Structures are given as C-alpha cells and as structure tokens.
Amino acid sequence: MLIHNYRFKHRPLIITVLATALVLLSACTSVNIDEYKSQQDLSLSQGESVVILGRRHSSNYETEPDLISCIGDILKQENSIAVIPEAEFVDDLYPWLEPRTAPLKVKDMPRILKQPLVQQAFDRHRVRYLIWVDGKTETTDSSGSIGCSIGAGGAGCFGFGTWEKESDYVAKLWDFQRLENMGEISADASGTSYMPAIIVPIPIIARVQKSACKAVGLQLRNFLMPDNGSPPVI
Amino acid sequence: MRYGLILTSLFACVLSSGCSNNLLVSGSFPSPLIDSDPHTLGVFYDDTFRHYTYTEASEERSKWTIEQGDAQRQLFNTVLGKLFSSSVELSQWPLTEGSELAPSVDLVLQPKVSEFQYSTPRETKFKIYEVWIKYNLSAFDREGQLVADWLVTAYGKTPTAFMKSDEDAMNAAIIVALRDLGANLSLGTLRVPELKVWLENNPAHTQIAANRAQ
Numbered sequence: 186m187l188i189h190n191y192r193f194k195h196r197p198l199i200i201t202v203l204a205t206a207l208v209l210l211s212a213c214t215s216v217n218i219d220e221y222k223s224q225q226d227l228s229l230s231q232g233e234s235v236v237i238l239g240r241r242h243s244s245n246y247e248t249e250p251d252l253i254s255c256i257g258d259i260l261k262q263e264n265s266i267a268v269i270p271e272a273e274f275v276d277d278l279y280p281w282l283e284p285r286t287a288p289l290k291v292k293d294m295p296r297i298l299k300q301p302l303v304q305q306a307f308d309r310h311r312v313r314y315l316i317w318v319d320g321k322t323e324t325t326d327s328s329g330s331i332g333c334s335i336g337a338g339g340a341g342c343f344g345f346g347t348w349e350k351e352s353d354y355v356a357k358l359w360d361f362q363r364l365e366n367m368g369e370i371s372a373d374a375s376g377t378s379y380m381p382a383i384i385v386p387i388p389i390i391a392r393v394q395k396s397a398c399k400a401v402g403l404q405l406r407n408f409l410m411p412d413n414g415s416p417p418v419i
Numbered sequence: 420m421r422y423g424l425i426l427t428s429l430f431a432c433v434l435s436s437g438c439s440n441n442l443l444v445s446g447s448f449p450s451p452l453i454d455s456d457p458h459t460l461g462v463f464y465d466d467t468f469r470h471y472t473y474t475e476a477s478e479e480r481s482k483w484t485i486e487q488g489d490a491q492r493q494l495f496n497t498v499l500g501k502l503f504s505s506s507v508e509l510s511q512w513p514l515t516e517g518s519e520l521a522p523s524v525d526l527v528l529q530p531k532v533s534e535f536q537y538s539t540p541r542e543t544k545f546k547i548y549e550v551w552i553k554y555n556l557s558a559f560d561r562e563g564q565l566v567a568d569w570l571v572t573a574y575g576k577t578p579t580a581f582m583k584s585d586e587d588a589m590n591a592a593i594i595v596a597l598r599d600l601g602a603n604l605s606l607g608t609l610r611v612p613e614l615k616v617w618l619e620n621n622p623a624h625t626q627i628a629a630n631r632a633q
Contacts, residue, residue: 244576245545245547246545246547246578247547247576247577247578249578276449277449277452278452279448279449279450279451279452279598279601279602280451280452280453280598280601280602280605280606281452283598283599283602284599285599285602285603286602286606300452300453300454302452302453302454303452306452323546
C-alpha cells in the first residue's frame, strides 16, 4: 500500500522528467565555418544598425525567412547590435530589394542609391552594414519505415526511420558607408535524425539549420564586436 | 439501405473535396518608393479583371479555384497611385455616348490578365510553389486612341516548409508574384518607349493649369 502511494505521488514528476528527456533528445550535428575578412577595422557606431537579408533570386530554393530572423536574434542578444527586421526593411525599400531588383554585388549598390528616396530610407534607418545570406537547408537522404496501426486493444507504431539534412549558407557583409564587401562567412552543417518507434515514435532530431544559424550568427557577432563587448564607439 | 446511401454520399463528398483547393487571395502591398509622374491616370478594371478567377481545367491536376481579382486590383491601385501624381478608378471605358471623362484625367490604363500558370511541389519535386502571371496593359489618350500596349510578367515562389496548408502556400506565392508585378510596374512603366514619348509630348493638365495661373 505504501509503495502504491509512493508511485502515485511521484507519477507527475516521472512523466515530466520523461517528457523533458524526450524533448531534449537531439542527434549530433557537425558544422564547418570558413571566414574571409577583407578589412580588420569593422566598427559600428552608437545608433547605427545592421540589416540581414535573405537571397530569393534562385529558381529552385530560397533562403528561409526563419533562418534570417534566427541570425538576427543572435546579433541582438543583450541589446548589443541593433538589427532591423527583414520584412520591415524590405517593405520600406519596396521595390528596390525584391528578388528582381536587389543588387547582387556591392558595386551595384550605387545604382539604387542614386534614387534620393532610397538614400533617404537608408539614412533614416541608420544602416551601416547590409548582410546578405544565401543558401538553404535540405533533406539529402532518408531511409527506413514506420508502421502504425489502431485496433480495439489500442494503437501503436513500430519501425525505424532516419533522414539526413544538410545546410549550406554564405553570409556577405557589405559596408554601406564604404560600399565595399567587408567579408564573408560560409557555414556547412549536416546531421542525421532518427525516429525509432516502439509503440510511441521517439524523434531524435538533428537541428541542422539551427546549428548553421548559431554558427553564422556568432561569427558575425565576432566580426562586428571583436572584443565581445559593446560595439566600439567612433 | 438509407444509411448506406448516406454513408456512400458522405464518402464521395470527402473523396471529391480531397482533391479540390479553393483560394481567395489576400495580402497587403507596400507603397513603392518612387518619384511620381505629374500626370493624372484613369484606370479601368473590367469585370473579368475585377473578379478574375483561375479554375484548373486539367483532369490530371488538383482542382484549384483561385480568386485573385481583389488582390491584383489592390496592387495596381497601390502602385499606380504612387507612380502618377493622382490615379482614379473609372467605372467604364471606352466611354459611351453622353458619358464624360473627368477633366483632370490625362491618360487611361486598362490592365488584363492574359495568362496564369502555377506549379506545385507534387508536380516539380522541388519543395516550392511557383506562380507565373502575364498581364497585358493598354494605355489610351482622352480620345480613346491607343498610346501604348505592352506585356508585364510576374513570378513568385514560396517554399512549402513555412506554410500550414496548400492554400496558404499558394496564397504566399501569388502575393510574391504580385509584389514582383508591382516592382515591374513601378520601375518599368515610364520606360515603355511609346508611353515615355507621349508623356514627354503631352504635359499634365495640372501643369497646364499651373502655367496659366502664372
């Protein structure tokens, strides 16, 4: 009787621990980062901001908006760098940053900046750096199968599934004042997710895109704030 | 027997609705960041344009019904209202006997949808929805003489990953296509050679009135 009471009392705790463990289960992801910096003296004055934009001109993929906001969130941590939300900036500059019209190279920037209204919009936002992110995350391989059935006695699944994802992103940092490409960061991430199912499917997910986002975000932070403190004031 | 018939009908309904998608396109468009031409534009949207609905005719594809009349009218009004100093919607064109064009209107524009195409991930194996729309634009002077006639294309695509349903994904792709159309209209309309020459040779009514006042 005592044992029964003990089990009953701790059941919610056991369920919570198990649920948390399931949520926390994640497969490994490997990330490779390459960086190229054309100038060492990157700086961001007080009040200046950066904008991160995804490339959307390719015919068979487009850079995911949630990756762009994820990188922005990393730059914004501890209110260190002011980041203008992508959608807000693209709408304010419409139609100059649409896939059809956006400059693909930094030397194309003067073409749109010769429009006084565009120049004024950049000045209004106090943009110092434009960061263009190009790339995608895709499922490259998958195998296995899971079967589920339902009957009078209950329902359950049995089987094993696995899939592999790869992320490949390049971030280019354009200095709006100098109109120069200040550097590039490329991140390749890959990981395999598993889903064993014995009555209940247990997803063990490799957060590939999240890892790529974190790698690019931290590297960009390091670019803009080399001392890892607040941005240097000129 | 009766229950059997009801069940069969329900089953048939579920099966038939499983392959049909109905979409009323909705979205908003930002005002373009461009300089305005001083002319006043009259825009005429005929009923086909106002209520433009694409209905998939192919037996081999999903039965899409896409109503985009309101969305495309909203886009044209937003862009043309900024591209010209003033833009007014006309209730009829060409004018019938006894009807008159507002004196301020310098030029009349009539857009028409000439082609609409789409592809879904099921067909292309890419995880994106794509939409192509081709518009035919005709510009007339106050007397109804054709000034310029040209084609404008629009393209939009959206990954499925961020979308909740086929309809949401298709809606997003069409909104991207309409934004693309807006970019094309904003930056390309005043470069159409015949229109450019006409605008240079025919000062706006507002300019003429201002010159007279001086």
